[in-house]
Amino acid sequence: MPDIPPKLTEIVDDFASAPRDVVLEMLLEFSDAVPPLPPELTGHDGMEQVPECQTQFFLRAEVQPDRTVRTWFDCPPEAPTTRAFAGILAEGLAGATADEVLAVPDDLYQRMGLATVISPLRVRGGTAVLARLKRQVREQADDRPR
Template sequence: MTSATVPESLQEIIDDFQAMEGEQRVQLLLEFSRELPPLPPELEEAAMEPVPECQSPLFLSVDATDRSAVVLHFSAPQEAPTTRGFASILHQGLDGLSADEILGVPDDFYLSLGLESIVSPLRLRGMSAMLTRVKRRVREG
C-alpha cells in the first residue's frame, strides 16, 4: 500500500497504530470507540444502511451530494467497542474528504493498523465491509 493513496487524516491514524504494540493497539481502538460522534438529531438509525457483515449492529449514512466533501455518519451500540472503534477510525479518517479521496483508499488499508493478531478475522471483515459500503454509496452519489 502506498501512502500516496491514503489521505493524510487516515494515514495519521495508521501511524498512531503502527507506533504501538499489542495491548496498546487494543487500548487505542477502545479510545476510538469512545470518540464516535453521536448521530445528528435529524438522522435516525432506521433511515441508515445496515452493515450485516459486522458482528454487532452497525448502520452508516453517506451523503455524497457534495463530491468535494462527503459526510459520513455511523451508529453502533456502546457495548460493541470494536465495531464502534472501526467506525470511528473511518469517520475520523474519511469524513469531509472528497469522493475521489475516499474512492482512492486501498480496500485493505485496515491491515496496516496491525490489529490482525488482536482482533478476529470476522471483525476485520466487518471493517472491510464498512469501507466497501461507504465507497459504493460514494460512487452512487
C-alpha cells in the same frame, strides 16, 4: 490517483507502529470518538445496515456539491471494537473528498495491524463497513461534477 486523507494516513501509521497492548487501548479511544447521529437519522432512516458485522452497524455517506463526503455511523457502545471502526473512519475521513475516500485501500485494517489483535470475523466486518461506505460514495460521486 489521489492519496488517502492525511488524517487517516496518520491513524493507520499510529496503529501499525504501536505495540499490541497499546493497539487495544487505541481502539477503545476510537470507540468513544463516534459522533452522535443527528435527529433526522435516529431510527436509522436513510442509513444502510452492514450485516457482515457481528453487531448492528449502520452507516450513511453523503457526497456534497463540492465533492466532500459527510459520514454518519451508528453501532452500540457495547461493541467497542466494531464501534472503533466507525470512530477511525469518522475521524480519518472528516473533510475528505470523494476521490480521497475511494482511494482508501480495501485492506485498511490489515495495514493497521488489527488482524493481529482482533478476530478475523471483526476484521471482515470492518472491511465490509469500508466497502459499503465506498460503494455509497462511488454511486453519488458519479452524479457530481469534478
